Amino acid sequence: MTGEVPRPRPDGVDPSHWRGRATDPDADRSRAEDTAPEAVARLRARSRALLRDLLRPHRARLGFAAALLLAQNAAAMAGPYLVMLGIDRAVPPLRAGDPGPLAAVAGAFAVAAGTEYAARRGFLALSARIGQAVLLDLRQRVYGHFLRLCVGFHERYTSGRVVSRLTSDLDSIAELVDGGIDSLVTATLTVVSVAAVLLWLDLPLAAVALLAFPFLFALSRWFARASAGAWRRSRDAAALMIVHFVESLRGVRAVQAFRREQRNQQIFDGLNDEYRRANLYGFRLIATYSPGIKVIGNGTVAVVLGYGGWRVLGGGMEVGVLAAFLLYLRRFFEPMQELSQFYNTLQSATAALEKLAGVLDEPPGVPEPPRPTPLPAGPQRGAVSFRAVSFGYRPQAPILTGLELRVPAGQTVALIGPTGAGKSTIAKLLARFHDPDTGTVELDGVDLRDLADAALRRAVVLVTQENHLFNGTVAENIRFGRPAADDAAVEAAARAIGAHDFIVGLPDGYATDVHRRGGRLSAGQRQLVAFARAFLADPRVLILDEATSSLDVPTERLVQRALGTVLRDRTALIIAHRLSTVETADRVLVLDGGRIVEDGPPARLSAAGGRYAALHRHWRASLI
Structure with missing residues (x-):
């Protein structure tokens, strides 16, 4: 204040x-x-x-x-x-x-x-x-x-x-x-x-x-x-x-x-x-x-x-x-x-x-559908579509206008662009933190507004830069997305991510209390626990919103290895400023002003001489 x-x-x-009371609905x-x-x-x-x-x-x-x-x-x-x-x-x-x-x-x-x-x-x-x-x-x-x-x-x-x-x-x-x-x-x-x-x-x-x-x-x-x-x-x-x-x-x-x-x-x-x-x-x-x-x-x-x-x-x-x-x-x-x-x-x-x-009396901003539509079953799952999506946090200031985007099942897509370009807004719409003003966001052909909230939360998981860890043990935080998972499943998820070694080195191993907001763990360790949580939840779509931007280079390399396991066989949207993270993607979307201005594989965009190529040259120069 x-x-x-x-x-x-x-x-x-x-x-x-x-x-100051303007934040109060009543x-x-x-x-x-x-x-x-x-x-x-x-x-x-x-x-x-x-x-x-x-x-x-x-x-x-x-x-x-x-x-x-x-x-x-x-x-x-x-x-x-x-x-x-x-x-x-x-x-x-x-x-x-x-x-x-x-x-x-x-x-x-x-x-x-x-x-x-x-x-x-x-x-x-x-x-x-x-x-x-x-x-x-x-x-x-x-x-x-x-x-x-x-x-x-x-x-x-x-x-x-x-x-x-x-x-x-x-x-x-x-x-x-x-x-x-x-x-x-x-x-x-x-x-x-x-x-x-x-x-x-x-x-x-x-x-x-x-x-x-x-x-x-x-x-x-x-x-x-x-x-x-x-x-x-x-x-x-x-x-x-x-x-x-x-x-x-x-x-x-x-x-x-x-x-x-x-x-x-x-x-x-x-x-x-x-x-x-x-x-x-x-x-x-x-x-x-x-x-x-x-x-x-x-x-x-x-x-x-x-x-x-x-x-x-x-x-x-x-x-x-x-x-x-x-x-x-x-x-x-x-x-x-x-x-x-x-x-x-x-x-x-x-x-x-x-x-x-x-x-x-405050109505939910994203209400439950009266008759939910189930997601289709099958091995190819996780296809995402944005159809003519327009959205703004304020009616007079739209962020996205008529966005068209198709992400096939299993594809990893990186979103890059300047601040305010709409990257996090796309992630929030896909996680259904908000509903679009016009158009539809679909998962496997089903409008997110027609999905039961529990089904959507199982299918789409968001990992952020400051992923929240709750008071409790490491194991409890990993099984947050799947409370019924047994200890063997928790340990398997941690091993797959590469977090098992540091966890067993903690004073009480998986039973170690992480303290408030995970304060007992380093930033990299907290992020690995978050990835293990996402891996155990096994969603169709994983969203990484600046998940590695606050890490130092050695820790980022450790997390990058975990990313390869987390992203395998699932659809992923990665929002990142570091191109080391972007280069792991199958496809890159460059956004500006709520519009997609470049779209393609990282290698092709680097050779095209556009905005992504300029960002790539700048990043390479910073490593020298």
């Missing part, structure tokens, strides 16, 4: 931060659009649809949990009513020497307390099981969807945002599921139940209590609106902070090489302060709402106590009814205060669910 430290606007939002619009009523409504509709879909498999258990919650609420509501009966119906007989009514009321109170405990315990256990099952399903969906989205999506959607979705956003939802949702539901049900009981218990007294409702409604409505925006802004600020953190650590070598530590720290401090301000604003809202509820509640209790006491003195009301009414009234306002404590969790989780729904 470059530029000056962002200067926050008076409202606490920095425009440059929001411009945020690649301006802040004004993102907060427009129709945009917010769309986000909420998507999140509600996702929530319904997540809860659908648990309908039976949700019904049972609702029954337990109703039983708990009914038992809790019985307490003040039993107090009323004890005062008005059981105390007078007790004065006359009859303890029976009071014992009956006490027994009923004990039964109600036991029922409330059992129902509460059952509800918490069942709701926890449902909540964890929903979280498990959601994590699997988000992770799986990220894996299925095309490379183009991941090129514009930063890894920091991926981490934010799988950690920060899911943690917000987990916090609600683990500690908030049962309290929210219980508090809401209590408020509704108490309101109904108050109306039934004494209508005139309830009418006096209802005088507080306009103030309560206005305060709650203000809090709901203000906090929704506050916690959505908090989620965005958290995502931006995680993005910068992840990107800085991924590029830590460049950060340290250019002495950017202080500059990146300043940027992080600005993002961190924005996150602090967003959270602080939300807590300030709670600091206004929660005491406000308490003031309204205490004022209502005082008015009801005064009016009720006046009626008791006049004989228009019994003491037990007033006592029960006050107990119920306290139960009405206490959950309202609890709701304020959990509302921030609810809003944060709602904002997170909207983000996750946006990701899950």
Whole structure:
């Protein structure tokens, strides 16, 4: 990240931060659009649809949990009513020497307390099981969807945002599921139940209590609106902070090489302060709402106590009814205060669910065909055709225009040309990281768009300059393309490539942990492991994208020997700047501006005096 430290606007939002959200599918619009009523409504509709879909498999258990919650609420509501009966119906007989009514009321109170405990315990256990099952399903969906989205999506959607979705956003939802949702539901049900009981218990007294409702409604409505925006802004600020953190650590070598530590720290401090301000604003809202509820509640209790006491003195009301009414009234306002404590969790989780729904709604750039076409069987396999292919990463800037290319099965074709000529674009289209805008890319006569993704990945393998090795052993990395391969097959692939000798020389041989990104191995060793992986996968088509460009000459010679084994009896496309690699090809394509300007065997093109011949003379001169 470059530029000056962002200067926050008076409202606490920095425009440059929001411009960074353009990589987010649910945020690649301006802040004004993102907060427009129709945009917010769309986000909420998507999140509600996702929530319904997540809860659908648990309908039976949700019904049972609702029954337990109703039983708990009914038992809790019985307490003040039993107090009323004890005062008005059981105390007078007790004065006359009859303890029976009071014992009956006490027994009923004990039964109600036991029922409330059992129902509460059952509800918490069942709701926890449902909540964890929903979280498990959601994590699997988000992770799986990220894996299925095309490379183009991941090129514009930063890894920091991926981490934010799988950690920060899911943690917000987990916090609600683990500690908030049962309290929210219980508090809401209590408020509704108490309101109904108050109306039934004494209508005139309830009418006096209802005088507080306009103030309560206005305060709650203000809090709901203000906090929704506050916690959505908090989620965005958290995502931006995680993005910068992840990107800085991924590029830590460049950060340290250019002495950017202080500059990146300043940027992080600005993002961190924005996150602090967003959270602080939300807590300030709670600091206004929660005491406000308490003031309204205490004022209502005082008015009801005064009016009720006046009626008791006049004989228009019994003491037990007033006592029960006050107990119920306290139960009405206490959950309202609890709701304020959990509302921030609810809003944060709602904002997170909207983000996750946006990701899950992102359509795959290369969708699976509804009815896949199988690849034809036979010894001659791997024929590639580009028929009138046009493609551009942006509509206004095409890379390829009307490309026509036929590669027979088993032929090795080298692609050379200046940067931006379209070499890597051809490789990405053949690997189906993207689909062409017009035309078709075919493998053995089948349009790649008609192939099942699993079949395509088995048939076409891409080996890049920085081929990724995962945490794990050498053997696990070699069998990455064929997880079911046994140890003998893994060793055979390594021997065929020429990697066996260096592997057995490692501390634990094939069981040696390669560490993060293969950091325990040299560049040449990593490339040999990648070739062994490709050899074991046995694809019809192998694409080598600058696979030897970062190697020194001795290592390149070692890798070149491995290439002869990897390329044998399969179609291959080689993208390379080093002509030592190109000379192993059966055919060379020279590209410029997305067009094929020369096509033929290396020897013939060298003698023709064209662009390839000029490159060949320059390469020969560099070796002298």
